[in-house]
Amino acid sequence: MERAVIFDLDGVLVDSSLFHRESWRVVGKERGFEMTDELFWRTFGMPNRQILPLLLHRDLSEDEIAELSERKEAVYRELAAGKMQPLPGSTDLVRAVVDAGFRVALGSSTPMSNIRVVLDALGIRECFEQIVCSDDVTHGKPHPEVFLKAAQKLGVDPSRCVVIEDAVVGVQAAKAAGMRCLAVATTHPADKLQEADMVAPDLTHVTPGTLARMLDA
Structure with a gap:
């Protein structure tokens, strides 16, 4: 078998955790929210569509989730490029x-x-x-x-x-x-x-x- x-x-x-944490920090500074250490580690391994409502303390539209996710992951790739x-x-x-x-x-x-x-x-x-x-x-x-x-x-x-x-x-x-x-x-x-x-x-x-x-x- x-x-x-x-x-x-x-x-x-x-x-990759440092790159993910920093990318959330950058996007949070841009958009006016904060990813705390406690929330970061509690949600590490979850997809962004589950993390974002916890992070912003509200429901988000599919368009909002897609836009914020794309921005966060673009920052992540910029930070991680050549350093992985x-x-x-x-x-x-x-x-x-x-x-x-x-x-x-x-x-x-x-x-x-x-x-x-x-x-x-x-x-x-x-x-x-x-x-x-x-x-x-x-x-x-x-x-x-x-x-x-x-x-x-x-x-x-x-x-x-x-x-x-x-x-x-x-x-x-x-x-x-x-x-x-x-x-x-x-x-x-x-x-x-x-x-x-x-x-x-x-x-x-x-x-x-x-x-x-x-x-x-």
């Missing part, structure tokens, strides 16, 4: 699971325009058979839609998928999808990620064998 690994992007493959570095062990693990015969997908709350920038910078875009992003789903994490859609596109049963996540809402989404979840404590402390099946400090010592054993447990 085929097995799959579904990677999150931000906080798993790259540490892989997190320890991340690109090695992506290539290793491909070589080990796993089906590989990306499931992220990030827009596709950002995903392309990151994967091209890391040189691993060709490793992912399928990519499901915020543009492809109706419900953001912690809803399981992004991971269920990735499994469906791969043609792999959710019970044979391992999700690699860094955010609390991402772990919750993986478990709601009926998948195994390995959490990395790159964004949140390990004690916040205990819903995951396994927690690691980073991906340095995670191998395809680690993920295979999780599926066989």
